[in-house]
Amino acid sequence: MGGGNRHESGTPLPKLAAGPVGQQIHSIYKARLAQFSGNGEYSSQSLQAAIYDGRASGEEYVKLQVYSPPDQSRPTFEEATSHEFKDTHVGASFGPSWSTHWIKLEIKVPQELRKKEHLELHWDADNEGLIWTEDGEPLQGLSGGGERIEWVLPDSFRDGKPHTFYIEMACNGMFGNAIGNSIQPPDPNRYFQLKVADIVAVNLDARALFVDFWIIGDAAREFPDNSWEEHRALQVCNDIMDTFIRGHGTQDSILQCREVARKYIGNVDSSKVYESEKESLVYAIGHCHIDTCWLWPWAETKRKIARSWSNQCDLMDRYPEHRFTCSQAQQYKWLETLYPKLFGRVKSKIREGTFQPIGGSWVEHDTNLPSGESLVRQFLYGQRYFESRFGERCKTFWLPDTFGYSSQLPQLCRLAGMGRFFTQKLSWNNINIFPHTTFNWVALDGSQVLCHMAPDDTYTASAHFGDVKRTISQHKSLDQDDTGLLVFGKGDGGGGPTFEMLEKLRRCRGISDTTGLLPRVKMGDSVEDYFARLEKKAANGTEFVTWYGELYLELHRGTYTTQANNKWNNRHSEIMLHDIEYLATMATIKDNSYKYPKREIDDIWEDVLLCQFHDCLPGSCIEMCYRDSDELYAKVFKAGSQLLDNALSVLGVAANTSSRDPYTAINTLPWPRAEITKIPDRQNEYAVVRGGPGVVSVEALSSTSKSTASIEEVEEGIFHLSNDQYKIKVENGSISSLLDILEDRELIPNGQKANQLVIFDDKPLNFQAWDVEVYHLRTREELRPSGKSKIVEQGPHRVSLVTEHKISEKSWIKTTISLAASIENQPSYIEMSSEVEWRETMKFLKVEFPVDITNTEASYETQYGIVRRPTHYNTSWDMAKFEVCCHKWADLSEAGYGVSILNDSKYGFATAGNMMRLSLLRAPKAPDAHADM
Secondary structure: OOOOOEOOOOOEOOOOOOOOOOOOOHHHHHHHOHHHHOOOOOHHHOOHHHHEEEEEOOOOOEEEEEEOOOOOOOOOHHHHHOOOOEEOOOOOEEOOOOOEEEEEEEEOOOHHHOOOOOEEEEEEOOOEEEEEEOOOOEEEEEOEOOEOOEEEOOHHHHHOOOEEEEEEEEOOEOOEOOOOOOOOOOOOOOOEEOOEEEEEEEOHHHHHHHHHHHHHHHHHHHOOOOOHHHHHHHHHHHHHHHHHHHOOOOHHHHHHHHHHHHHHHOOOOOHHHHHOOOOOOEEEEEEOOEOOOOOOOHHHHHHHHHHHHHHHHHHHHHOOOOOEEEOOHHHHHHHHHHOHHHHHHHHHHHHHOOEEEOOOOOOOEOOOOOOHHHHHHHHHHHHHHHHHHHOOOOOEEEOOOOOOEOOOHHHHHHHOOOOEEEEOHHHHOOOOOOOOOEEEEEOOOOOEEEEEEOOOOOOOEOOOHHHHHHHHHOOOOOOOOOOEEEEEOEOEEOOEOOHHHHHHHHHHHHHHHHOOOOOOEEOOOOHHHHHHHHHHHHHOOOOOOEEEOOEOOOOOHHHHOOOHHHHHHHHHHHHHHHHHHHHHHHHHHHOOOOOOOHHHHHHHHHHHHHHOEOOOOOOOOOHHHHHHHHHHHHHHHHHHHHHHHHHHHHOOOOOOOOOOOOOOEEEOOOOOEEEEEEOOOOOOOEEEEEEOOEEEEEEEOOOOOOOOOEEEEEEOOEEEEEOOOEEEEEEOOEEEEEEEOOOOEEOOOOOOOEOEEEEEEOOOOOOOOOOOOHHHHHHOEEOOEOOOOEEEEEOOOEEEEEEEEEOOOOOEEEEEEEEEOOOOOOOOOEEEEEEEEOOOOOEEEEEEEEOOOOOOEEEEEEOOEEEEEEOOOOOHHHHOOOOEEOOOEEEEEEOOEEEEEEOOOOOEEEEEOOEEEEEEEEOOOOOOOOOOO
16 A cells, blocks of 8 residues: 555666656647748747848948830840949839849948858849849849849958949749739739848858758658658657757757757758769759740740859859759750850850750740641751750750640651650649650650650659659659659749759758658759660660550640631741742752752741740740741741742742743642642632642633533522532531532531531630630530622632621621632542631630541541541540641541541641531630730
């Protein structure tokens, strides 16, 4: 009896607790972490308050003057600094949108800061900027809005004397000038206030502890709750906070906190953290995706390149492990032309192996819409540039952000010397999850490339703990290979990796080596090193899974149609370039004195390739980008017309058709042709053109020619058009009957109408210019004629009927159905052309052709091939292709017979059952509020 504390043996029990000890409430101790590193109500008592060890501002230490160029001009350094500068100050506002302001800074470090460990200029006007030396060398970009606002001051600035440099301020944010949602149309009157222009002393130990705590805290938040590693991380974080509090936040307490952190992450203060020989699974590569135009024009992209790439050169000097890769030969050429000093700095980093060109193409282009020849030229001009400037061609095709991938890319990549392909965009699918991460992608001809898609589902990772973790946890090909690429850095609007990202990755590596569980990350290798390891595995017997045919993106289907004028320019410039090269070659053969215009053709091709960038050609840019592309295409067509005239002159073919001399025609296609064509500049005069390729015969047709076409109104509003091959019945502007005379076959199903204009409500879930969703098909509405159909040509060589349809109070469309006389055994065709006044809002205009054909697949022209797609919705993969891309034609055929729809410059198409539907116009309001207007 009693309260004795002895064993029966008489030995005393050890006293382990001085009093009651409760179990930690896990959620409370985890929530506590935000107090230490956050900007909340305790920030003045937390680590945040210790990071900055002094600050100087005001005119005594930071004197500011400004020169504001007129309008939206972007003068060079030499031009800008030759002007008078006027005083300005923190709190001043600069604008409007897209304007440029050059700030001249004269800074003097005060006595009390000169012996501080680390000094930075902090500059934040919420917009982009570029720091220049007094003698005109670009040093580093600034992002604004709290990101990348610091520039490390040189030690030479500690002499107490004033030092001068410049900041070129661009009045746009990283993502243009929209207010709120960045993909809305830009605000033309946005102004930017200069908020910070300070000299700041930084406590590097406190800043390092901040990153330590950040990453260990992520381990506490993201490791499994039932893992000892998660529990250990939470204890370490709370120990760090307790140590800091007990030491009253002194420098000694900060150093003690870092020692506590090292128990979990090890020593992470240098690149030596990567020197252990332990096997890595995650290979991190810095990247800066810069959209060549998107929410900003080309002119701003040129400056984004300088801002972003100068940042990376600076980081390479500070972080030996940093490897940075960047694509797009056009961007390198702009840097070479506009920033030669910075280009020299980039070249030196390329020679060192730290700055790594990649991609092999002129721009990161769309792959759905450009012709096969355009894709070839993207690689030809890209690889030619990389080899000429840097001594070697690229081995990996790098295309992370394009809206689907043509089935012919593996073949063209192989021919361009690239057997590797990197992307990630299919992770955006909104219906089906793409099943592979690392696989062999097989083209129509059987060519293969080894493909890797970033498992983290982004090309702009922030290098968080979670990014490293997801690179393995989201990897879909672990059965074949358990490694993944982590592509990190600010992107789309440029910027690239930051010093915080590189510091975080060091700590992630430290956790893997010291504690474990987190996949081990490696820095210092290239993308080519990564693919070389995959290829070695394949050579040693690993069988990577295969994917045959196109990589269809189940999103952004509206880009096949948006910005119709831009797509017309692309198609017709491609045709023109083909004709120029064909005729120039013929002229070279005929006349030795004729000089093939290679340089001029190269210049035109580079302009066309630039316009095929993956936001420009698809139609997802802001309005000012299309003003730029219209101007560039006008230049292309002017230069191309002159080259055509020169070649035709050598060939003895006059471009002027005003005389009555015999006509000459040239067939530039690679097969013979025979067709009736209108004689230019002649009213209702036609000729038969036969032969080819090359110069062909031209036979003017008289009114008594044997082959004829006829038209008559058989009842009010009902017309019959016919030639030797077809009989067509048109009612209210639509084709209700189409009889193939030779086959005695009716093509239009009973009760249905071809050439039927239809309009749909077009409000996607997101991304107006990009997307059209499957539910838009539920809103189909037929357009009705607003007046009588009229005969506008009555033969005998061609007949035409025009009908006007009212779309709304603001919009109308006139459609002309034409039929030419048939010629000998050549197939004829029915032609439809339209003139439209389009002033709609979020509507989608299409034209339908129901045909009496049955097949479960339809065929579509693609680059150098034919792609077959389902006409049914059996599976979700089939249904996802409710809108697809085609080039010049789509075909629905059964055994021995079929129907093809040809187009002039349209790319969106759908075949559902026996309904063939060509997409004509869209009316999205963002990011271009006047798209297709």
